[in-house]
Each structure stands twice: as structure tokens, then as C-alpha cells.
Amino acid sequence: MLKKASITMNKQEDISTKNYLLPNFTNGFPEFRESINTTKKKVMEGRNEEEEKNGSSVGKKKGEKKVKRPRFAFQTRSQVDILDDGYRWRKYGQKAVKNNKFPRSYYRCTHEGCNVKKQVQRLSKDEGIVVTTYEGIHTHPTEKNSDNFEQILSQMKIYARS
DNA sequence: CGCTTTTGACCCGCGC
DNA sequence: GCGCGGGTCAAAAGCG
Numbered sequence: 001m002l003k004k005a006s007i008t009m010n011k012q013e014d015i016s017t018k019n020y021l022l023p024n025f026t027n028g029f030p031e032f033r034e035s036i037n038t039t040k041k042k043v044m045e046g047r048n049e050e051e052e053k054n055g056s057s058v059g060k061k062k063g064e065k066k067v068k069r070p071r072f073a074f075q076t077r078s079q080v081d082i083l084d085d086g087y088r089w090r091k092y093g094q095k096a097v098k099n100n101k102f103p104r105s106y107y108r109c110t111h112e113g114c115n116v117k118k119q120v121q122r123l124s125k126d127e128g129i130v131v132t133t134y135e136g137i138h139t140h141p142t143e144k145n146s147d148n149f150e151q152i153l154s155q156m157k158i159y160a161r162s
Numbered sequence: 163c164g165c166t167t168t169t170g171a172c173c174c175g176c177g178c
Numbered sequence: 179g180c181g182c183g184g185g186t187c188a189a190a191a192g193c194g
Contacts, residue, residue, distance in 0.1 A: 095186090097183085098184090
């Protein structure tokens with residue numbers, strides 16, 4: 001309901017988020033980078049690998065091909081959950097987590113063959129902190145170039161690459 | 163009208 | 179084996 005409209009209206013917030021994000025990437029927050037390495041290491045170890053579901057009905061879950069699906073998590077200071085990164089996301093689930101009173105939302109990229117998923121969670125401690133976790137790499141170009149968020153995505157792709 | 167969101171049910175891995 | 183926590187499905191509602 002108040003998703004992209006809010007983002008558009010809260011453009012200022014997005015700018016703040018950007019300014020908050022980019023220095024983390026370039027200058028490097030120790031915790032941040034460590035988190036990235038941890039995530040990447042886990043992915044490299046193959047701890048978490050998922051099968052790509054593709055054109056089959058229910059019931060086929062295990063024993064399929066294992067696709068390395070790099071995950072990347074970062075947190076932003078924003079009052080809006082959804083950050084418009086130029087891709088189109090379809091929400092497919094929402095679940096409440098144990099330690100946080102705010103639910104976690106699950107999104108999936110609406111593109112044929114693009115199995116990128118994203119989950120957004122807001123911390124109950126700080127309402128202004130939103131944790132966004134990307135999973136997978138987009139295999140299609142960005143539709144919009146509305147924001148400089150594309151650069152951030154590029155950074156994320158670089159980190160998630162290998 | 164075609165799409166996304168909503169929301170409860172289902173499923174799965176894991177710990178007890 | 180059962181319950182719990184977390185992730186996904188799918189049917190129906192909602193909205194441009």
C-alpha cells in the first residue's frame with residue numbers, strides 16, 4: 001500500500017540510506033566486512049545451497065541440482081522497508097521471527113528464470129534499522145535507473161560473485 | 163483484467 | 179516421534 005509511493009515521497013530518506021551505505025562499502029566497516037566474509041565463506045563452504053525450483057508442481061523439493069546461491073545481507077537506516085533497486089519484486093510470504101516482534105517479509109524477483117530472492121526484516125530494537133538480505137544474482141538488466149542503487153547492487157554482485 | 167499482496171496452511175530440518 | 183522455528187505455497191482479496 002505505502003511502498004513505492006512512500007519511497008518516492010521519502011526520497012530524502014533514500015539519500016540518507018545511500019550515504020549510509022556507500023561509505024560502508026568503500027571505507028569498510030569492520031563488522032560489516034566481517035559479516036560479508038562470513039556470509040561469503042558460508043556460501044563457499046556450500047553450507048547453504050538450494051535447489052532451483054523450476055516448472056514443477058509441489059512435492060519436489062530435495063535431491064535436485066544444487067545451485068550456489070550467494071547471500072548478502074546488509075542493514076540500512078531507513079523508515080521504509082522496501083528500497084527501490086530497480087527490480088520488480090513479488091512478495092510471497094511473511095513470517096514472524098522469534099526474537100523480533102516485527103515480521104520478516106519474503107520477496108522474489110518477478111522474472112522468468114531469475115531466482116533471486118530477498119528478505120526484509122526490521123529490528124524491533126531500532127525501528128529505523130532495516131535488514132535486507134539478497135539471495136542470488138540477477139540474470140537480467142535493470143529496468144529502471146531511477147536511483148544510484150544500481151551501483152550498490154553492482155557492489156553486492158561483486159561481493160557475491162566468488 | 164492482470165497483476166500483487168495477503169494470509170493461513172504446509173513442509174522441512176533440527177533439537178529434545 | 180514430536181514440537182518448534184523458519185521458509186514457501188497457493189487461494190482469495192485488493193488495487194491500479
